Amino acid sequence: MTKKKILSISLTGLMALGAVNVMAQPALAVGNGPGYGGNETVNTSILHTYSDLVDELKTQDAKQEAMKLEVIGKTVKGRDIHLAKFISNPANPTILFLTQQHGNEQLTTEGALEFIKHLGTGKLNSVLDKVNVLVIPMLNADGAMGDVNFPLDQYAADGGRHLTRYNAVGVDLNRDHVDKAQPETQALHNNVFKKYDIDYMIDLHHQGAEQQINGKYVSGSILYPTNPNVKADVLERSKKLGAVVYQNVDRTGWGHLGKYVGGSEERIGRNGAAVQYGISTLLFEMRGMSDHEREDYVLGQKSNGYLIKQTITTLESTVRSIADGSIEKADTSFWDTLPEQSVRPSGEGE
Ligand SMILES: [Zn+2]
Numbered sequence: 001m002t003k004k005k006i007l008s009i010s011l012t013g014l015m016a017l018g019a020v021n022v023m024a025q026p027a028l029a030v031g032n033g034p035g036y037g038g039n040e041t042v043n044t045s046i047l048h049t050y051s052d053l054v055d056e057l058k059t060q061d062a063k064q065e066a067m068k069l070e071v072i073g074k075t076v077k078g079r080d081i082h083l084a085k086f087i088s089n090p091a092n093p094t095i096l097f098l099t100q101q102h103g104n105e106q107l108t109t110e111g112a113l114e115f116i117k118h119l120g121t122g123k124l125n126s127v128l129d130k131v132n133v134l135v136i137p138m139l140n141a142d143g144a145m146g147d148v149n150f151p152l153d154q155y156a157a158d159g160g161r162h163l164t165r166y167n168a169v170g171v172d173l174n175r176d177h178v179d180k181a182q183p184e185t186q187a188l189h190n191n192v193f194k195k196y197d198i199d200y201m202i203d204l205h206h207q208g209a210e211q212q213i214n215g216k217y218v219s220g221s222i223l224y225p226t227n228p229n230v231k232a233d234v235l236e237r238s239k240k241l242g243a244v245v246y247q248n249v250d251r252t253g254w255g256h257l258g259k260y261v262g263g264s265e266e267r268i269g270r271n272g273a274a275v276q277y278g279i280s281t282l283l284f285e286m287r288g289m290s291d292h293e294r295e296d297y298v299l300g301q302k303s304n305g306y307l308i309k310q311t312i313t314t315l316e317s318t319v320r321s322i323a324d325g326s327i328e329k330a331d332t333s334f335w336d337t338l339p340e341q342s343v344r345p346s347g348e349g350e
Pocket of ligand 1: 101102105204205206
């Protein structure tokens with residue numbers, strides 16, 4: 001069998017060039033799908049492997065005074081799951097960034113790693129006096145490395161490995177937040193959610209490549225917890241968290257966010273963390289996945305740069321707004337008019 005080639009999506013490349021070029025293009029109707037710009041491969045070898053990631057985390061741990069690296073548990077296949085901690089004062093508000101519950105959604109991890117590299121060293125450093133930051137990059141390391149007990153040979157990407165949504169035994173970790181049957185979910189709940197006093201969480205994912213609002217592909221979508229048992233104040237702070245993210249991504253010019261259409265079940269992390277621990281949560285779905293059986297879910301790697309940047313923008317802007325308290329005044333009214341994305345042809349997300 002010839003390895004399938006992924007069709008590129010030239011729109012995203014144009015978006016990365018900035019608003020002027022985007023405006024010069026005819027508005028892309030929903031019917032103009034990927035494949036618009038010709039062929040492109042997706043090569044997973046440009047992504048950090050699990051061991052690359054761990055090496056980088058250890059390097060940063062040694063280099064950054066403010067950082068502590070903790071192992072919170074192991075995956076099914078025995079990989080250590082890491083938590084990067086920047087805790088200056090436990091009384092400060094605390095935010096958790098979680099990536100790659102789904103192993104094939106890796107650009108969120110790439111962005112989180114860049115964020116970690118600069119958090120305790122650069123001009124962001126001063127925020128750490130006012131906010132505690134926790135990052136779990138690549139919760140589902142087995143899925144990310146394709147080290148699973150089911151075949152992945154129909155997956156689309158080229159490169160040294162395939163990446164899959166599920167953990168090694170085929171469980172969707174983001175449907176395991178009530179049962180907590182998997183070691184990855186247990187590590188997250190027992191050693192992070194229960195152990196730290198977390199105020200906010202952004203759960204970072206990727207969705208299919210073809211969602212749109214207003215006739216244009218989105219760069220991502222966001223949603224607050226929607227389970228009916230979420231307390232009103234937790235929900236309100238979740239909406240404020242979303243407002244900070246929306247405003248900061250939108251003002252880049254290339255960011256184009258829709259409202260995610262998602263379920264209200266507690267077993268989804270966005271809902272479960274809010275109901276069970278009173279954590280204000282936001283789901284952020286970046287556009288397109290790193291690998292998948294379905295070609296329309298995978299995005300050409302030319303989009304990697306702006307999607308990684310979208311992650312970094314999200315993480316930096318939220319820690320700044322929590323540190324300076326501006327998140328408290330964030331205007332949540334945009335949620336009332338933010339268009340729900342339409343999913344074409346059908347979307348796997350969250
Ligand atoms: Zn996901």
